[in-house]
Amino acid sequence: RKEVEQDPGPFNVPEGATVAFNCTYSNSASQSFFWYRQDCRKEPKLLMSVYSSGNEDGRFTAQLNRASQYISLLIRDSKLSDSATYLCVVTGSGGSNYKLTFGKGTLLTVNP
């Protein structure tokens, strides 16, 4: 089993739609969780951290369920500019908490 698994996608949605991405991770001792965004042929950039209590940043909501080892990202009112690959990211545990492990990514295309 891969350390971080994501919805394979791709997702094609119309502007204004709500879209949700899911991710599972294998290391129950992982300490921190993130969503990164990667535009085509560009570098990954941090979108948001994910906390157990859930957190929101404008149209974006991230959730973490430690018991199920499951992370989600919800995007409301999709914009054309949201088109990108969304990467689920998990840190290691203990002495390896410096290492970020990335999922394969889910490609989102928002259509006019």
Next chain:
Amino acid sequence: GAGVSQSPRYKVAKRGQDVALRCDPISGHVSLFWYQQALGQGPEFLTYFQNEAQLDKSGLPSDRFFAERPEGSVSTLKIQRTQQEDSAVYLCASRATGSTGELFFGEGSRLTVL
């Protein structure tokens, strides 16, 4: 510049050639990472430096891959006797001291081995 700088941006090598990829991290960032990203995949961890010390090289795929950061700032990833399967984007990232999350990536070096 203020961001992570990588060079060359594009490199075409013939199979068997050696290549060297350079990374100039954000000034003051003690942590430096190299990742490999194949087409359609997420970034895969290669190696980690804290200052000049290489603390983790568990992701280097073979002994043909070597990384160094001799003065704790600029880093070089060297690939000897390149193979076609080495074709990928090599991403360098740095992180501020005390931060546990955000990695700042460079634009990457796209290596194509013919």
